[in-house]
Amino acid sequence: MLFLAAAALAGLAVTPSSPASATAAPAPAARQPANPADLANDECLACHASPGQTVTLPSGELLNISVAAEAFDQSVHGREGLVCLDCHPGNAEVPHAPVTAQSRRDYVVQRYTACAECHADKYAATLDSVHQRALAGGNLEAAVCTDCHGAHDVTSIADGPRSAIPQTCERCHSAIFNAYQESVHGGALMDESNPDVPTCIDCHGVHDVQGPSTEAFHLFSPTICAGCHADPELMASYGLSTAILETYVSDFHGTTVLLFEKLAPDQETNKPVCVDCHGVHDIQRVDDPKSTVIQENLLVTCRRCHPDATANFPAAWLGHYPPDPQHAPLVFYVNVFYWVFIPVVIGGMLIFVVADVFRRILNRRREAGPERSRRARHE
Amino acid sequence: MNRAPRRYLRFRRPDRAEHLVLLTSFTILAITGLVQKFAEAGLSQTVISALGGVEATRTIHHIAAVVLMLEAIFHLGTVSYKVFVRRTRLDMLPGLIDARRAWSAFLYNLGLRRHPPQEGRYTFAEKAEYFAVVWGTLLMAVTGFMMWNPISTTRWLPGQIIPAAKAAHGYEAILAVLAILIWHMYHVHLRRFNRSMFTGHLKEDEMIEEHPLELADIKAGLAERPADPKAVARRRRVFLPIYAAVAVLLLAGVYAFVTFEQTAITTLPEPVDVPVFAPLTATPMPTPAPTATPAATVTRAPTASLVAGATESPSTVTTTWKLDIAPILMPQCGTCHGAGGGMAGLDLTSYAGAFQGGTSGPAVVPGDPAASLLVQRQQAGDHPGQLTSEELARVIAWIEAGAPE
Numbered sequence: 001m002l003f004l005a006a007a008a009l010a011g012l013a014v015t016p017s018s019p020a021s022a023t024a025a026p027a028p029a030a031r032q033p034a035n036p037a038d039l040a041n042d043e044c045l046a047c048h049a050s051p052g053q054t055v056t057l058p059s060g061e062l063l064n065i066s067v068a069a070e071a072f073d074q075s076v077h078g079r080e081g082l083v084c085l086d087c088h089p090g091n092a093e094v095p096h097a098p099v100t101a102q103s104r105r106d107y108v109v110q111r112y113t114a115c116a117e118c119h120a121d122k123y124a125a126t127l128d129s130v131h132q133r134a135l136a137g138g139n140l141e142a143a144v145c146t147d148c149h150g151a152h153d154v155t156s157i158a159d160g161p162r163s164a165i166p167q168t169c170e171r172c173h174s175a176i177f178n179a180y181q182e183s184v185h186g187g188a189l190m191d192e193s194n195p196d197v198p199t200c201i202d203c204h205g206v207h208d209v210q211g212p213s214t215e216a217f218h219l220f221s222p223t224i225c226a227g228c229h230a231d232p233e234l235m236a237s238y239g240l241s242t243a244i245l246e247t248y249v250s251d252f253h254g255t256t257v258l259l260f261e262k263l264a265p266d267q268e269t270n271k272p273v274c275v276d277c278h279g280v281h282d283i284q285r286v287d288d289p290k291s292t293v294i295q296e297n298l299l300v301t302c303r304r305c306h307p308d309a310t311a312n313f314p315a316a317w318l319g320h321y322p323p324d325p326q327h328a329p330l331v332f333y334v335n336v337f338y339w340v341f342i343p344v345v346i347g348g349m350l351i352f353v354v355a356d357v358f359r360r361i362l363n364r365r366r367e368a369g370p371e372r373s374r375r376a377r378h379e
Numbered sequence: 380m381n382r383a384p385r386r387y388l389r390f391r392r393p394d395r396a397e398h399l400v401l402l403t404s405f406t407i408l409a410i411t412g413l414v415q416k417f418a419e420a421g422l423s424q425t426v427i428s429a430l431g432g433v434e435a436t437r438t439i440h441h442i443a444a445v446v447l448m449l450e451a452i453f454h455l456g457t458v459s460y461k462v463f464v465r466r467t468r469l470d471m472l473p474g475l476i477d478a479r480r481a482w483s484a485f486l487y488n489l490g491l492r493r494h495p496p497q498e499g500r501y502t503f504a505e506k507a508e509y510f511a512v513v514w515g516t517l518l519m520a521v522t523g524f525m526m527w528n529p530i531s532t533t534r535w536l537p538g539q540i541i542p543a544a545k546a547a548h549g550y551e552a553i554l555a556v557l558a559i560l561i562w563h564m565y566h567v568h569l570r571r572f573n574r575s576m577f578t579g580h581l582k583e584d585e586m587i588e589e590h591p592l593e594l595a596d597i598k599a600g601l602a603e604r605p606a607d608p609k610a611v612a613r614r615r616r617v618f619l620p621i622y623a624a625v626a627v628l629l630l631a632g633v634y635a636f637v638t639f640e641q642t643a644i645t646t647l648p649e650p651v652d653v654p655v656f657a658p659l660t661a662t663p664m665p666t667p668a669p670t671a672t673p674a675a676t677v678t679r680a681p682t683a684s685l686v687a688g689a690t691e692s693p694s695t696v697t698t699t700w701k702l703d704i705a706p707i708l709m710p711q712c713g714t715c716h717g718a719g720g721g722m723a724g725l726d727l728t729s730y731a732g733a734f735q736g737g738t739s740g741p742a743v744v745p746g747d748p749a750a751s752l753l754v755q756r757q758q759a760g761d762h763p764g765q766l767t768s769e770e771l772a773r774v775i776a777w778i779e780a781g782a783p784e
Contacts, residue, residue, distance in 0.1 A: 043714060046710060046711055046714060046764055047714065047715065047763030047764045048763065049765075050762070050763060050764070050765035052760070053762075053763050065763075094714050094715050094717070094722075095715055095722045141656070141658070170659060171658060171659050171660070172656055172657070172658045172659075173655060173656070173657060174657045174658065174659050175653065175654040175655075175657040176653060176654075176655070176657075179653075249418070249419065251542075252526075252545075255415060255418045255433070256433055256434075258418055258419065259418055259424065259427055259432070259433040260432075260433065262424055263424060263427065263428050263432060263433070264432060267432070268647060270643065270644065270645075270646065270647045270648060272648075276648070280651075280653075281653075304648045304649065305643045305644050305648050306530060306642060306643050306644075307644065308530050308640065308641070309530055309533075310530070310533060310534050312533035312534070312536070312537055312538045313529065313530055313533045313538055314538060315533070315537060315538025315539055316529055316533060316538040316539070316540075316541035316542060317538075317542075318539075318542055323542070323546075328539055328542065328543075329539075330537075330539045330540065330543040331539060331542045331543045331546055334543045334546045334547050334550075335546050335550075338546070338547070338550035338551075338553075338554070341550075341554070342550060342553060342554050342557070345554060345558070346554070346557045346558070346561065349557075349558065349561045349562050350561060352481075352484075352485060352488075353561060353562070353565045355485060355488035355489055356484075356488050356565070356570065357565075358488065359487065359488040359489075359490070360570070362490075
């Protein structure tokens with residue numbers, strides 16, 4: 001999941017195709033200008049390479065129209081040989097049409113849809129994202145393509161370290177990043193470059209990132225956690241239980257959440273999912289003193305929903321481990337009792353019933369036998 | 380003799396009513412309980428959905444549980460009445476003889492005995508089932524109480540009792556349902572459909588087959604003990620208030636069972652406030668602010684050495700438009716200020732155009748570089764299509780020399 005998401009992001013940057021040949025298979029290396037009338041980058045840079053050129057926007061802000069040619073050449077688009085007009089097709093004519101944006105942000109919001117020319121699938125995915133919904137709702141600060149990927153200096157995700165992902169999100173969500181950085185996941189990524197831990201996009205998705213405050217996301221979230229935590233290969237090096245999902249789902253909380261998720265995904269429930277007990281961005285190891293689910297803190301966590309709970313109550317939860325004789329002997333032996341008792345009782349009943357059926361069939365045949373021969377003699 | 384086949388009363392109306400209540404509540408409990416136990420199964424989810432969701436399913440389960448508890452209290456009354464007031468025989472009590480009868484019935488079925496055992500009013504199969512119901516209901520009530528009131532339970536008992544109660548509750552349910560499906564279905568419906576629980580009666584041939592000893596007792600007039608009506612009335616006067624008191628206590632117990640505790644909050648837990656949008660910079664990805672003057676490191680930018688370059692320019696060599704200036708201006712300026720009047724009406728691709736200038740005035744004033752707009756714009760250093768310092772120096776030298784064609 002981690003790698004898939006990363007690859008999906010990387011895909012954005014490494015598969016450009018020219019706008020005019022969008023239907024053709026992309027062949028970036030041998031790229032020819034789609035239109036012979038296209039201006040070469042040099043012609044654009046003749047003007048735009050000079051630094052410090054600006055257009056004053058109605059908002060009073062200055063729009064920088066200079067391009068750092070070297071940065072573009074080093075960008076993934078520059079390396080693939082894209083030309084300025086691929087992204088700025090409206091600027092083929094000189095003089096250019098006047099800028100209509102009211103502000104710098106307005107300009108970005110007007111222009112970012114150029115990405116859709118080549119990256120239509122990624123763009124379509126963003127249309128369902130929380131960022132797009134915010135943008136459509138009039139929030140110009142909502143992130144668009146270039147906010148995360150950059151514009152002239154766009155890089156491939158594959159080129160950067162994984163830590164670049166949360167650092168990208170940090171630009172807008174710094175408070176959450178700070179919490180993440182202190183968590184077991186974020187700490188492992190930022191300090192140890194651990195390849196197993198999730199970055200932002202592994203849980204939230206990439207282009208179609210959803211708002212985590214919806215009930216649907218809340219109810220679905222255990223599946224996200226289970227994606228890694230139920231994976232024996234991934235968990236082997238950490239010695240963690242992979243039975244997290246089935247132990248959760250077989251419990252009262254999990255059963256409710258499972259059924260709500262299946263039957264009424266938008267229904268609000270106060271039954272907890274993983275993050276409600278373990279924490280979200282600030283999630284800690286279960287043996288960390290800061291953990292919300294370490295023995296010492298568990299009662300406080302339970303009391304968020306069970307205010308009258310007392311010291312024994314948290315032990316009613318067996319902690320994601322199937323009952324065994326050491327940790328949950330009572331539950332274990334109740335189970336063992338019924339594993340023996342049910343087959344013995346039901347098996348005994350079946351044997352008795354089958355024998356009874358056998359006897360009755362036999363009796364009926366015996367009764368019918370003499371009857372038939374008597375009737376035959378009579379006729 | 381009576382022409383009509385003789386019928387024998389087996390279950391009175393209250394008994395049959397009890398059975399109906401038991402049958403209904405048990406079925407509802409089994410369905411609403413098992414779909415929760417096997418919540419991942421598609422069939423369970425269909426049922427839960429049809430019942431109106433898991434919360435509704437749990438409510439139905441709880442209501443059926445209360446009905447079953449009330450029925451149990453009623454049953455305690457009818458049984459006690461029979462035992463203490465009417466002094467009926469305790470022929471429902473299982474004993475060693477029932478084990479023996481079961482064993483000989485089994486041997487008969489296998490063909491190892493010539494005759495099946497003779498049964499009285501209640502067969503060993505019926506007694507086994509009755510005590511399974513009594514035992515099962517008690518166990519379900521106790522474990523159900525724990526699951527319904529986990530906070531109160533763990534006030535006195537270790538926390539592990541709750542999952543243990545849940546395990547027992549679930550397995551006991553499976554046991555009960557399987558027993559009903561196998562034992563009850565076979566003995567009462569398949570083997571011979573015994574309608575007495577609904578009609579109240581058994582026919583003579585049924586009595587002969589299933590309860591021959593009872594039939595013999597009835598025929599001998601021994602089935603019912605003779606009761607002195609006065610003694611019965613006296614015992615009833617004692618029994619009724621005692622049972623009433625017990626029943627009130629038990630009903631209070633049921634009420635407590637249901638209302639014992641408020642296990643969890645009924646609202647959503649207090650939300651944790653997280654500042655979602657906390658940008659590091661004022662806007663998420665600011666366009667880099669332009670610098671007013673070009674940075675010294677940029678090679679194409681003109682610098683302050685412009686004046687020095689001008690003085691060093693060799694004045695002896697004649698600089699001409701055609702040979703020197705047009706090759707500089709054509710590529711750098713011609714894109715915007717092209718033939719036919721480019722931006723600002725200026726055409727820098729022809730000698731005449733340069734002299735004619737644009738809307739701001741003539742671009743070139745021969746002999747006076749400072750008055751030439753071309754030089755003014757380029758010296759400011761922020762014009763698109765910026766000339767290098769050497770190129771600009773040559774332009775200035777050309778203007779100083781009178782801007783020859």
